[in-house]
Amino acid sequence: MKKPNNKRSKLFTLSTIKSLHKWLSLLVFMQLFIWLGTGLFFNLMDHDKAGGNQYRQALVSQDIDHHRLLNPQRVLRASNSPASEITLVQRLGQPYYLLTHDKGLYSHFDSHFSLVDAYTGTVKEIDIDMASALAQSSYRGSGKIAEVLLVMPPIADFLKEQNNLWRVNFIDELDTSVYINASSGRLVGHSNEDKRFVDFFFMLHFMDYPILWGKPSGGFNHWLISFFAILTFLFCLTGLIWTVQLLIKGRYKVS
Amino acid sequence: MTLHRNSRKYHKWLMLFVGLQFIVWSASGTYMVLMDIDYIHGDSFVAAKKQSLKPEKVQYSFRQLLAEHAQAKNIELGFMLKQAVYRFSLNKEKVIISAKDGQQLSPINKSLATEIAKQNYAHKNAVISSVQLITAEPPRELSTRHLPVWRIDFDHFASPSFYISANSAQLVTKRHSFWRIFDWMFAFHVMDYIDESPDNKLLLIVSVLAFIASIFGLVLTYYRLAPAQNKRNKGKSRRVKLSQSKSRERAANEKTE
Numbered sequence: 286m287k288k289p290n291n292k293r294s295k296l297f298t299l300s301t302i303k304s305l306h307k308w309l310s311l312l313v314f315m316q317l318f319i320w321l322g323t324g325l326f327f328n329l330m331d332h333d334k335a336g337g338n339q340y341r342q343a344l345v346s347q348d349i350d351h352h353r354l355l356n357p358q359r360v361l362r363a364s365n366s367p368a369s370e371i372t373l374v375q376r377l378g379q380p381y382y383l384l385t386h387d388k389g390l391y392s393h394f395d396s397h398f399s400l401v402d403a404y405t406g407t408v409k410e411i412d413i414d415m416a417s418a419l420a421q422s423s424y425r426g427s428g429k430i431a432e433v434l435l436v437m438p439p440i441a442d443f444l445k446e447q448n449n450l451w452r453v454n455f456i457d458e459l460d461t462s463v464y465i466n467a468s469s470g471r472l473v474g475h476s477n478e479d480k481r482f483v484d485f486f487f488m489l490h491f492m493d494y495p496i497l498w499g500k501p502s503g504g505f506n507h508w509l510i511s512f513f514a515i516l517t518f519l520f521c522l523t524g525l526i527w528t529v530q531l532l533i534k535g536r537y538k539v540s
Numbered sequence: 541m542t543l544h545r546n547s548r549k550y551h552k553w554l555m556l557f558v559g560l561q562f563i564v565w566s567a568s569g570t571y572m573v574l575m576d577i578d579y580i581h582g583d584s585f586v587a588a589k590k591q592s593l594k595p596e597k598v599q600y601s602f603r604q605l606l607a608e609h610a611q612a613k614n615i616e617l618g619f620m621l622k623q624a625v626y627r628f629s630l631n632k633e634k635v636i637i638s639a640k641d642g643q644q645l646s647p648i649n650k651s652l653a654t655e656i657a658k659q660n661y662a663h664k665n666a667v668i669s670s671v672q673l674i675t676a677e678p679p680r681e682l683s684t685r686h687l688p689v690w691r692i693d694f695d696h697f698a699s700p701s702f703y704i705s706a707n708s709a710q711l712v713t714k715r716h717s718f719w720r721i722f723d724w725m726f727a728f729h730v731m732d733y734i735d736e737s738p739d740n741k742l743l744l745i746v747s748v749l750a751f752i753a754s755i756f757g758l759v760l761t762y763y764r765l766a767p768a769q770n771k772r773n774k775g776k777s778r779r780v781k782l783s784q785s786k787s788r789e790r791a792a793n794e795k796t797e
Contacts, residue, residue: 310758524559
């Protein structure tokens with residue numbers, strides 16, 4: 286049924302805006318308060334603590350005896366799989382050639398490396414002892430190592446990580462965990478209770494609720510947040526139209 | 541009744557001041573969640589490379605390199621285009637030398653930078669619209685630590701720019717229109733229009749006001765949507781009557797449907 290009456294349809298529009306605003310408020314208010322609350326938290330939080338690096342220390346490098354360095358030709362010939370890069374790195378003060386077999390665009394992308402002793406040419410696997418020692422060398426707290434685990438993605442402390450990591454847990458008041466890349470021995474990072482606390486707020490802000498898909502995705506490109514973002518935008522827009530209308534009608538009076 | 545009336549007053553007045561930021565938050569937030577972050581970071585513009593080092597192409601060793609450049613740090617054997625090269629840091633500056641004879645190749649010139657940009661670009665037959673060497677005062681999207689750098693603009697959808705370091709000959713960063721918009725959206729989302737940092741006083745003040753204004757809004761939602769029974773007991777507000785008559789109208793409409 287069509288209603289060509291202009292006046293009527295205009296009235297209808299304004300009351301629709303108001304009624305939309307009212308009903309949208311019911312749909313989005315919970316998440317809106319979560320967004321505002323977590324937003325305030327990000328504004329006020331201690332950004333140094335949020336990094337999880339309370340007990341991190343810089344790795345020290347030692348002088349190496351370059352006369353003893355193996356020729357890279359030999360290393361390439363001895364390698365089973367082709368390498369696109371060889372980097373001279375240090376692990377626990379010892380020089381190693383890090384062979385890159387596959388490398389993603391970023392360091393957390395799926396990659397494959399091997400580590401070769403730069404003096405002897407022996408292939409070095411990052412085993413549990415090596416991982417513990419590497420983690421210990423980056424840790425300046427007083428805690429002892431509680432456990433060392435090889436973890437596969439998804440890894441709660443580093444959700445974007447796509448590679449297998451060694452997780453070295455320390456006994457300290459912050460429950461520090463140190464992560465070491467299992468194929469390169471590179472220090473991926475530290476995490477602790479402070480960082481996990483901030484991560485929880487990010488989970489809320491990004492609506493990355495693990496209850497919905499079993500595990501958090503670590504991102505904000507998903508249908509739930511997209512849906513709520515659009516609803517919230519409509520909610521704000523109807524509110525703005527309402528405000529403008531109140532202004533036009535002269536309902537903002539200081540008395 | 542006073543709670544209802546005061547809530548309406550404060551919601552109305554506070555939103556006059558922070559309502560626009562609500563639009564900015566929801567619009568910028570919607571843009572950021574709808575745009576795929578990997579696309580935003582320009583990952584789809586970068587070509588996948590697969591090159592492997594051939595032993596016979598590496599005539600110059602790490603040992604020779606350290607004998608000649610004793611202060612070299614972060615030494616890396618890799619590729620520049622199809623040539624095997626060493627990259628390393630020397631007094632905080634990147635240097636490239638040939639892996640064939642150790643000859644220094646950096647800084648690179650314009651034509652080489654253009655070649656490297658093309659090799660890294662995912663779309664073949666890309667047309668380059670401009671090439672520029674930036675040595676000081678980088679644009680907003682580029683960190684000073686990347687200088688000196690060649691900026692290569694492609695004549696393509698979303699106007700991508702690749703930044704190739706003049707010293708390392710590597711793609712250091714990239715931008716395109718949708719990423720540039722994303723950066724502005726983030727700046728407006730956190731109300732820091734210069735450093736894009738969320739810990740600023742303006743954001744704090746506006747968020748607190750927005751929070752208070754929203755609480756009054758929630759009170760209004762309660763009064764407007766709670767059963768009419770509640771409202772009748774709360775007094776004779778003109779608008780309550782209006783909303784009651786509206787709910788009667790709705791009920792009537794529902795009946796006719």
